[in-house]
Amino acid sequence: MIQITREPIDSTAALQQVADPDCGANLMFLGTTRRWTGETETLELNYECYQEMAEKELHKLCTEARQRWDLRGLCVVHRIGNVPVGQASLAVAVSSPHRGVAFDAAQWLIDTLKQVVPIWKQEVTRQGETRWVHPGSEVNR
């Protein structure tokens, strides 16, 4: 199951989504807005996405993950809009009969999502400065 939502992420629901009696390993990653990045204090992150394409890319990711690994449950939820410090922007939950598979697949899903899914974050600092995060580009600096 994949979802892009403006609502707070229900991590308990994400984990229940992947529960499966044939799986001994259940793994959930939550990416949350972190207060400090070096000496910059973040107040919130503001996520924007290219909705139709982001959903399509997330579906592709999930399909590829299922081809590569023996996964049973698979749930990816990305929140967009404002995500205050401490709240989750991303939940990735997977279940597998085997633990190593769950760890490998979850890491690959997150790594690949961060490279290919058209979602962007803008940092809003305590001082009210905003900066779009476009890795490899220095346009905002």
Next chain:
Amino acid sequence: MIQITREPIDSTAALQQVADPDCGANLMFLGTTRRWTGETETLELNYECYQEMAEKELHKLCTEARQRWDLRGLCVVHRIGNVPVGQASLAVAVSSPHRGVAFDAAQWLIDTLKQVVPIWKQEVTRQGETRWVHPGSEVNR
């Protein structure tokens, strides 16, 4: 926080335990009783522990994990007694400012826990057979 309990594991509480505004990465592993192992159908697992020593070893593990990695929250809960199919025997939750650290630390904690903490499981099959799992020893076969 570490806990050895006879009650069902509250995974939501474990995850909340490790929440930290300075952490962008929150990871939780749940080890659940799996129905099938090859052609054997498991009905439940029955866990036993050497309570004082298991707690001591779990504390050591957590201390070592904190020395090795930049972890903020760390929560390990092991359930003992009967754990039916689909229910969790182990929850390991960690939080860190950085994702790779959370994955590495969680994997190490689980791997090491499985090697050193004096907890044992007995498989109860649908046919009513019981078998203690003592890796590397063939006494029950």
Next chain:
Amino acid sequence: MIDINVVLFARARELAGADSIKLTLDDPATVGDLKAALLQQYPDLSTLLPHCTMAVDHEYSDDDTALSSGCEVGCIPPVSGG
């Protein structure tokens, strides 16, 4: 002539001052041609556009990808989801 709808996101949207742009190109046209036309009409995109990937009808493309009238081209700056 082929009509293209370009949708823009994040910093690219801000630099262009628009979340979508309608462009008309000579037939045939590729993604490379589209980028050249964009740069000409929106010079403020010059710093970021070299870092952007174009998606044609929701699929990543390269400069040689052909465009057809009515397609939607997404201008995708380096992504930062997660």
Next chain:
Amino acid sequence: MIDINVVLFARARELAGADSIKLTLDDPATVGDLKAALLQQYPDLSTLLPHCTMAVDHEYSDDDTALSSGCEVGCIPPVSGG
């Protein structure tokens, strides 16, 4: 003489038919001496004991570890938590 309380778990407990055993050993005594005494009194442990690690007062030990009167020795078969 030193008095030792041995606690047993899982299959070791079942093979010995007891969850704890009181043993008296000649002073000085090591974990190796304890294992020999255990095997003599509980021959059913012979298949599993070579795979067990002994813990003295909740710390893993080896055959050379010295025992003192009143200590608790845990007989730890290969663990399978998780």
